[in-house]
Amino acid sequence: MNSITTATYSVHFNENAYLALNDHLANSNYSKIFVLVDENTHNCCLPVFMSHIEGEYDFEIIEIEAGEIHKNIATCTQVWEVLSELDADRKSAMINLGGGVVTDLGGFVASCFKRGIEFINIPTTLLSMVDASVGGKTGVDLGPLKNQVGVINQPQMVLVATEFLKTLDQRQLQSGYAEMLKHGLISDASYWDTLKEITGFEKLDKLIYTSVSIKNEVVQIDPTEQHLRKTLNYGHTLGHAIESHFLESEEHDLLLHGEAIAIGMILEGFLSYKLTGLSKNELEDIKKTFLARYPKTSFTKKDIDMILTLLKFDKKNSHGNINFVLLKSIGKTAIDIKVTPELLKESFSYYAE
Known part of the structure; x- marks a missing residue:
């Protein structure tokens, strides 16, 4: 290799x-x-x-x-x-x-x-x-x-x-696999299709190589995250806020990074459906794929309010605006998208359905 x-x-x-x-x-x-x-x-x-x-x-x-x-x-x-x-x-x-x-x-x-x-x-x-x-x-x-x-x-x-x-145990492997699935969602629909069909973790070498190559191509073009590199944060705006909330909450067990990002990718998939043209079929594909691999998490109204409050600390923010990376379709992204608080709450309702 x-x-x-x-x-x-x-x-x-x-x-x-x-x-x-x-x-x-x-x-x-x-x-x-x-x-x-x-x-x-x-x-x-x-x-x-x-x-x-x-x-x-x-x-x-x-x-x-x-x-x-x-x-x-x-x-x-x-x-x-x-x-x-x-x-x-x-x-x-x-x-x-x-x-x-x-x-x-x-x-x-x-x-x-x-x-x-x-x-x-x-x-x-x-x-x-x-x-x-x-x-x-x-x-x-x-x-x-x-x-x-x-x-x-x-x-x-x-x-x-x-x-x-x-x-590693299966949970840790699944956590890492979420980032690989993200690489497919943001840059390569055929890679996404390949990854979602994988059932075990015995032969990952070529897939790891592909994921590293995808990330490297993005970073080479935009090393300091001014534009294209932001796409690597798909699912991370809400995902990081969820991970942070569970990290400090005494009422919840910790979520691994990939588990939180998997939730974030479903939520931000819904936002993409509402704002940037992701089709309903692609949205359902994303939700089905992640829920098949990652346990569903329950959020109370208090949880959601606290998670949305944490969004102000996201590193992509500027001038007081919370900026999202969303999908136009699987494999194609849109950056610096503004989202209303009402739509953010609606995304959690979609996740809970």
């Missing part, structure tokens, strides 16, 4: 991944190499990673607590303090071995430490392989508000080793 080249680095897959990494480490003369893991990847992924390393390196392992609730400045501060205590300098490097929390937070930590040290991302979840592997977005949450603090900064390379998917 050929590597995918972005503007500044390459995404390497499976057998090519460790060949590229070992070559890079042998030629980089890093003063120190730090490997950032969480509790899960420390146990399940680090031994596999280490078994592929050729040469003698004095790796320092830094472990953070697992989960979105720890993706915050407090955790960054802890990691920065450890880096300082272990005498990291500007010629040090960080390898982020984990899901989206580890790669987002680790990239941000590396980008800020001593005004920037090099980092390498090794995503270990399906979600992070198809989403965080391309684009250079790093950052952390501000309380329950998703990704409010961060920078766009590119890694030296990204390694996608699908052997790590064996460490």
Whole structure:
């Protein structure tokens, strides 16, 4: 499987991944190499990673607590303090071995430490392989508000080793699959048709490659999210607000990112039907596909009001306007669409039907 080249680095897959990494480490003369893991990847992924390393390196392992609730400045501060205590300098490097929390937070930590040290991302979840592997977005949450603090900064390379998917349960795989379904909805109707027919997760390599390629094509055209890159946020305006609400609510269990985004894609599909020309048949196709894979969630009026209040923190907003990415049809998008509060509430009614 050929590597995918972005503007500044390459995404390497499976057998090519460790060949590229070992070559890079042998030629980089890093003063120190730090490997950032969480509790899960420390146990399940680090031994596999280490078994592929050729040469003698004095790796320092830094472990953070697992989960979105720890993706915050407090955790960054802890990691920065450890880096300082272990005498990291500007010629040090960080390898982020984990899901989206580890790669987002680790990239941000590396980008800020001593005004920037090099980092390498090794995503270990399906979600992070198809989403965080391309684009250079790093950052952390501000309380329950998703990704409010961060920078766009590119890694030296990204390694996608699908052997790590064996460490995931079905729920985590489904969460990542939501982002792949999104790639079909925003850019390729035939890819959407292929994905919605997949029933298992045994052979995902080619599909992962396709999703990474789709995201890379978008980011190459619009690296700083001025226009086309906004399309990658389809389902995320409401989805992130739902995820944030469930993150801080004591009345609900946490939703995984993909689970919240799946709901967001149904809701924003309804908005697309009302505002940008998505057909009724395509809307029903979207709803049927997601509800077949993701458990239906109940929302009270209080939940909906609080979710809609959180929309004001969405990063696509400008000049006080909440901007949505919607679908003209499956595979074609419209950006910066304004939606009335009444229609937003109507979308939740449609979801509940």
